Amino acid sequence: MSGYPSRIVCLTEETTETLYLLGEEHRIVGISGFTVRPARARKEKPRVSAFTSANIDKILALQPDLVLGFSDLQAGIATDLIRHGVAVHIFNQRSVDEILTMVRMLGGLIGCEAKASVLAESLAANIAQVRTESAMTDRRPRVYFEEWNDPLISGIRWVSELIEIAGGADCFPELGAQSLARNRILADPSEVARRAPDIIVGSWCGKKFRPEEVIVREAWGNIPAVIHGDVYEIKSPLILQPGPAALTDGLAELRSIVLRWQQGEMNRENSHVLNAALGG
Secondary structure, three states: OOOOOOOEEEOOHHHHHHHHHOOOHHHEEEEEOOOOOOHHHHHHOOEEEOOOOEOHHHHHHOOOOEEEEEOHHHHHHHHHHHHOOOOEEEEOOOOHHHHHHHHHHHHHHOOOHHHHHHHHHHHHHHHHHHHHHHOOOOOOOEEEEEOEEOOEEOOOHHHHHHHHHOOOEEOOHHHHHOOOHHHHEOOOOHHHHHHOOOEEEEOEOOEOOOHHHHOOOOOOOOOHHHHOOOEEEOOHHHHOOOOHHHHHHHHHHHHHHHHHHHHHHHHHHHHHHHHHHOOO
8 A cells, every 4th residue: 555564574473463364464574483373474474583682684674664563672673673764663552452452553554444443343342242241150260370480470461351351350460550571570479379369371471381380389289270170371372462362362262261160160069069968
């Protein structure tokens, strides 16, 4: 489209996925090496960056007219590119509403406001439907979400909000106001045990979550989630990218986990009633 960027480099996955969903993938000339959504992007587009580092020469060789990034962690990359005269836009979405705003803003940047609005409204409708379904019961499990294991990091804002939408209650909602990971470190792991989560969900930012390491932590043996085996992984690309994936597949995974816990609670209650009736 004349007058709008036609050679875009995406330094993170969520803008790549959004452009594909908008049918504007032909504008992408470079992507992050961590991109897995959509799968075809890795086959079609050259990888030019990690998360906190990038091949500046390779990016410049692509002659981009817009580079898209995310957060203060990519400020160094942005600075280098700006010094080379490249147009850069750094998003900093941290909440569900801000993710939807990012989709709309990206559409505006490329002259596709109408298509971006349709996409944002579709994502919002999915969220509203899940919220309505989850409100039909008062069984709301306490959920501990672990973003990293050493040190323990929790409370990422959009995940905290998605937990609530899916029908759970975040064990550390107060951490959601902290945008920087270093401010969301749990200095005392025993605090997790004190908050007694019914569900533990791990997504260790690009490495495999290992429930067997979690359940043997000191003082965690009496956590309800550990006792009943409600310890789960959600893959990082589904929940840790503040984009469409988190609002669709990530939310669906959270909802499925909550429903599984609710069914387990009903089964346990029924078992207790039966045992009592039988004099057990």
